[in-house]
Every structure is written in C-alpha cells, then in structure tokens.
Amino acid sequence: MPTTLPLVPLVMLNLLGLAGIIVWHLQGRGRPNARLVVQIIFFAAMTATLLAAQVAPFRFEGIHEGAFARFLVDCGKVLWWTHLAWAVIGFTRIYIVLDKRPREARLIQDLLVAVVYLGTTLSMMAFVFGVPIGTLLATSGVVAIILGLALQNTLSDVFSGIALTIGRPYVLGDWILLADGTEGRVVASNWRATCILTSANNLIVLPNSVLAKLGLTNFSRPTETHQIKLPIRIAATRPPGVSMEVLRLALDNCKVISKEVPPTVALKDMDAMGIDVELLFYVSSPGERVAACNEVIDVIYRHCAENGVSLAMPAGSYVFGPQSSNGCPLTPTMLSPRELLQAVPVLAALPPNERKAIISQATTRQFPLGATIVAENETFSSLMIIQSGVVCRRRNGKDIERLYPGETLGARGLLSDTPESGSFEALTEVSISVIAKEALDNVIGSHPEFAEDLASRLSRAISDEQSAADAPPPQTGKAPVLWAMPNG
Structure with missing residues (x-):
C-alpha cells in the first residue's frame, strides 16, 4: 500500500x-x-x-x-x-x-x-x-x-427440518397421517417444528426431530382423492350376485362420494351365516370422509331394506330371537309403501292424523326400465316419493343427478307454475307413490310450516339447478331435489 x-x-x-x-x-x-x-x-x-x-x-x-x-x-x-x-x-x-x-x-x-x-x-x-x-x-x-x-435437542430439530425440506415428503397445505395416529393438514413449518391442523380444529406442534422419525402417509399426493374401505356383513339368504348388485346400485346413488373412480363391491369371505363384503369408494378430499360414510350407510340400509337383503351379525355372535331353519335370523321383509311414506322428511311437519290421511290417498305408479317419467320443460302439480328403483335426472343429454328410494319429489307445481328443468328417466324398474294436488291444498292452507318447508326445498332445488347449469355432475352432498308428477 x-x-x-x-x-x-x-x-x-x-x-x-x-x-x-x-x-x-x-x-x-x-x-x-x-x-x-x-x-x-x-x-x-x-x-x-x-x-x-x-x-x-x-x-x-x-x-x-x-x-x-x-x-x-x-x-x-x-x-x-x-x-x-x-x-x-x-x-x-x-x-x-x-x-x-x-x-x-x-x-x-x-x-x-x-x-x-x-x-x-x-x-x-x-x-x-x-x-x-x-x-x-x-x-x-x-x-x-x-x-x-x-443445544443438542434444538440442533437435532434444525437439521431434521433441513432434511425434511430437502426430501419434501410434504408441502404446506398437504393432508398427512403419522404413524402415531396424528392426522391433519400442514399449516406451518419452520426451523424447529411443524404445525398440523387436525379435523377437530386443534393445532399440533411437532418438533422436526420427532416428525423425521415417524412414518408418514401423504393423502394429498398425487391428488387428494382418498379411498375409503367400509366393511359390512350380509346374511346368506340371497345369491351373492344379487346382493352385490343391490350394493353396487346403492353406491352409484350416493352423491357425496367421487364418481371419477367407480365404487367397487368386493366379496371377502363367507360362511353359513353370512357374507363379508368390503365397499370401496373415493372422496374428493379427506375432510369429506365422515359425510361420505354417513351417506353410504344410510343409502345401503334403504336399498337393502327395499330389496329384501338382510344385514348379518358379526361372525361368532350369539343371536337370541326368531331364526330360520338354517339358523340365520329371519330375513326382514321389504318396506311397504305406507312405511316408506311415514319416513319421508317433508311430511314430518304434519300432525300424525293428517299425515296418515294424506298417505292413505297416495296412489302407486310403475315405470319400466328406460321409461321417461317426466319430459324436459314439462309442468306438473303432484307430489311423489320414489318407493323403489333409481331415477336419473338429465339435461341436454347429460346426467345431472340420481335419485333413490325415499327421496321426496315435488312441490314445484304446488307452489309455482315453473316447468321442470330437465327430464327424469327410470334407470331401473321404478315404483313411485303419487299424492295429488287436491289432497295437499287444505294442508298447505292450514299448516304454514308445511308450506314454508316445501318453499325452502323448492328454493334450494332451483339454486342447485342454476349452479349445475355450467358445472359437471356434483360430487358433494346437496339438498333434496324437488319435482312433481304430471296430472293424470
């Protein structure tokens, strides 16, 4: 210098x-x-x-x-x-x-x-x-x-965090399941710990050194579509093929489960008392598992009761009560039209005596496979309930939804003159209970809560129709769709 x-x-x-x-x-x-x-x-x-x-x-x-x-x-x-x-x-x-x-x-x-x-x-x-x-x-x-x-523990967390960052077994927003049973969505990750938000809305903070040692299942990779296995046991009173078809049809009618991958019915085992079955279906995200299982169980019960398929007790159980000659519990009979109508939610607001009076005036109509029950843009003014079979609603050639036994249909023609948006076709043989408009006029006038319930269901149905106009078939649960039967 x-x-x-x-x-x-x-x-x-x-x-x-x-x-x-x-x-x-x-x-x-x-x-x-x-x-x-x-x-x-x-x-x-x-x-x-x-x-x-x-x-x-x-x-x-x-x-x-x-x-x-x-x-x-x-x-x-x-x-x-x-x-x-x-x-x-x-x-x-x-x-x-x-x-x-x-x-x-x-x-x-x-x-x-x-x-x-x-x-x-x-x-x-x-x-x-x-x-x-x-x-x-x-x-x-x-x-x-x-x-x-x-700082041995702190340094272990830091270097474990670096290893997890480089390995990338998950990213922020992924839904993961750890070997110790911890499950939730990753919401934060830093030098020392990873934060997981569980389905119970609890925040779990796990040190990175602990997380690095646990086995991890990532439900968000490659997509959040998640498979659910639901085991059930049916009585060996009907051929397995018939029971499988009933269960498969029931899964097809569920609205919450994903339709991108078709649901599957797998026979696992059988003995003289029953058949072990495993239902395999998918949901679009892990958060929908509870809603999907609830719907599947409800729909399976309805279809089994309507088609005479009996659910069996678990293997090794002791049954006290009426039994058939082969030792199996007696097969329950199918629900009658009156029993089915008694369980319809839309009629629950009525007093028992008036509900029975309306049900006694119901008529039954049968439709074969492929029949058009209601044409597109047709106006009608009767209330009806599906007793058996499956109905498909279509618009412009596209399937909008499927309706199964116990669904309440109607109210559009009772409360307005708006025609139906879409046609309704029978995918199987269909049985429908029809309640005429005249039988409901006095009830609507004397029971405003009944009219309000019908109006609420109609409003939700119209809203669903509007949202489905530009959208693919829904994969999540919706309010019951309301439609009505043509006069005559």
Missing part, C-alpha cells in the same frame, strides 16, 4: 457505500430484482473506487498517515464487504425464484444467508481490523462443542 493515500477516492468510497444502503432500503422487500440491480451497481462502483485508491480489501496493512485516513479506509472496507454480502444473498434469492423452488426452500435460503453473513463477518475481522482468525476459530471450536452439547 502506498505511503500517501488519496483522500478523495476514500471519501467517494464511503459516500457510495452509504448511498447504496439508503437506496437499497428504499427499494423495499417487494422488489428483489431492483434491489439486486442496485447492489450490483453500487458494488461495482465501490470496487472501482477501491482500485483507484489502491486499497486491497483482501489484505490487512497498517496505515501510519493519521487517524482520519485510517478511519476512511476501515469504513470503506466494511461498506464494501457489506455490499458484497448483499449482492451474494441477492443472487441466491433470485436463483431460488427463477428455479421455481417451493416456499419450503426458505429454510435453505436462511441457512445460506447465515453462512454468507458469517463469512463476511470473519473476513471483516481479518482484513479490516487484523484480528487473528486462526486463534479465534480454535477458541470458538471449544465454545461450539459446549453449545452443541447444551
């Missing part, structure tokens, strides 16, 4: 460093590209100024020309090393963005930033202030060992 230092380049070096810091902060965190450009420009200008002043930032040399010159050189070097660190960090962050790394790469980014700042600090101490780094590193090694023993 020359014995005489030019003061003007040194002053310019410090002014450039301070101006670079001010402009860097004015750019804000939301403009990383602009920040990087500012860092590069000011760093290049400071490097040129250092060369003009003949000051080497990578070498420590004593200066004997006065405290002011020494102060300018030291401040200039500190500013130069600071801008160098910021430029390197800026390049690292830009690389992560351009490489389309996930948000979890923030952990690796923080680690690299820490390494850059540590290296810059040691370089400043060695090349600016002349501190013997070798002795410092030897001393810090002993301190690091002591700290490592004291």
Whole structure:
C-alpha cells in the first residue's frame, strides 16, 4: 500500500457505500430484482473506487498517515464487504425464484444467508481490523462443542427440518397421517417444528426431530382423492350376485362420494351365516370422509331394506330371537309403501292424523326400465316419493343427478307454475307413490310450516339447478331435489 493515500477516492468510497444502503432500503422487500440491480451497481462502483485508491480489501496493512485516513479506509472496507454480502444473498434469492423452488426452500435460503453473513463477518475481522482468525476459530471450536452439547435437542430439530425440506415428503397445505395416529393438514413449518391442523380444529406442534422419525402417509399426493374401505356383513339368504348388485346400485346413488373412480363391491369371505363384503369408494378430499360414510350407510340400509337383503351379525355372535331353519335370523321383509311414506322428511311437519290421511290417498305408479317419467320443460302439480328403483335426472343429454328410494319429489307445481328443468328417466324398474294436488291444498292452507318447508326445498332445488347449469355432475352432498308428477 502506498505511503500517501488519496483522500478523495476514500471519501467517494464511503459516500457510495452509504448511498447504496439508503437506496437499497428504499427499494423495499417487494422488489428483489431492483434491489439486486442496485447492489450490483453500487458494488461495482465501490470496487472501482477501491482500485483507484489502491486499497486491497483482501489484505490487512497498517496505515501510519493519521487517524482520519485510517478511519476512511476501515469504513470503506466494511461498506464494501457489506455490499458484497448483499449482492451474494441477492443472487441466491433470485436463483431460488427463477428455479421455481417451493416456499419450503426458505429454510435453505436462511441457512445460506447465515453462512454468507458469517463469512463476511470473519473476513471483516481479518482484513479490516487484523484480528487473528486462526486463534479465534480454535477458541470458538471449544465454545461450539459446549453449545452443541447444551443445544443438542434444538440442533437435532434444525437439521431434521433441513432434511425434511430437502426430501419434501410434504408441502404446506398437504393432508398427512403419522404413524402415531396424528392426522391433519400442514399449516406451518419452520426451523424447529411443524404445525398440523387436525379435523377437530386443534393445532399440533411437532418438533422436526420427532416428525423425521415417524412414518408418514401423504393423502394429498398425487391428488387428494382418498379411498375409503367400509366393511359390512350380509346374511346368506340371497345369491351373492344379487346382493352385490343391490350394493353396487346403492353406491352409484350416493352423491357425496367421487364418481371419477367407480365404487367397487368386493366379496371377502363367507360362511353359513353370512357374507363379508368390503365397499370401496373415493372422496374428493379427506375432510369429506365422515359425510361420505354417513351417506353410504344410510343409502345401503334403504336399498337393502327395499330389496329384501338382510344385514348379518358379526361372525361368532350369539343371536337370541326368531331364526330360520338354517339358523340365520329371519330375513326382514321389504318396506311397504305406507312405511316408506311415514319416513319421508317433508311430511314430518304434519300432525300424525293428517299425515296418515294424506298417505292413505297416495296412489302407486310403475315405470319400466328406460321409461321417461317426466319430459324436459314439462309442468306438473303432484307430489311423489320414489318407493323403489333409481331415477336419473338429465339435461341436454347429460346426467345431472340420481335419485333413490325415499327421496321426496315435488312441490314445484304446488307452489309455482315453473316447468321442470330437465327430464327424469327410470334407470331401473321404478315404483313411485303419487299424492295429488287436491289432497295437499287444505294442508298447505292450514299448516304454514308445511308450506314454508316445501318453499325452502323448492328454493334450494332451483339454486342447485342454476349452479349445475355450467358445472359437471356434483360430487358433494346437496339438498333434496324437488319435482312433481304430471296430472293424470
């Protein structure tokens, strides 16, 4: 280094460093590209100024020309090393963005930033202030060992977090199941722990070291479509093929389960008392499992009762009660039309005597396979309930939904003159109970709560029709669809 230092380049070096810091902060965190450009420009200008002043930032040399010159050189070097660190960090962050790394790469980014700042600090101490780094590193090694023993669990969490970030068994938003039974959606992940929000709306905080040791099932990979296995046992009173067809038809009529993958009925085992069956179906997300199982159980029960399929007791159970000649419980008879109508929710608002009076006036109509029950845009004014079979609702040749036994149909013609949107066709042989408009006129006038219930169901039906106009067939539960039977 020359014995005489030019003061003007040194002053310019410090002014450039301070101006670079001010402009860097004015750019804000939301403009990383602009920040990087500012860092590069000011760093290049400071490097040129250092060369003009003949000051080497990578070498420590004593200066004997006065405290002011020494102060300018030291401040200039500190500013130069600071801008160098910021430029390197800026390049690292830009690389992560351009490489389309996930948000979890923030952990690796923080680690690299820490390494850059540590290296810059040691370089400043060695090349600016002349501190013997070798002795410092030897001393810090002993301190690091002591700290490592004291922070063993914390360091284990940190390195486990790095391993989980690199391996990426999950990302934020994934639904996971751990080997210890913990299940929920990943909502946060940091250096020390991972936060999981359970279906009970509880937040579980797991240390990364514990999470790294547990087996993990990711329900969100490759998609959130999730399979459910529901075991049931049916009595061996009917041929297995007949029972399978009843169960398969029941699964096809469920609305909450996903139709992207067809549901399956698998026969697992059988003995003289019953047949073990496993129902396999899918839901669009793990959060719909409870609703799907509830609906499947309800629909299975209705179809089994309507088609004379009896559910059997578990193997090894003792049954006390009437039995058939082969030792099996007696097969329950199919629900009668009167029993089915008694269970219709839309009639629950009526007093028992009036409900029985209306049910006694119901007539039954039969429709063969493929018959058109109601044509598209047809207006009618009777209330009806499906007793058996499956009805498909179509619009413009597309299946909108399927209706199964026990569904309440009607009310549109009772409360308005709006024609039906779509046609209704029988997918199987269908039996329908029809309640004429005249039988309901007096009830609607004397029981406003009954009319309000019908109006509410009609409103939900119209809303569902509007939302289904531009959407694919729904995969989640909806309110019961209401329609009516043509006069005559």
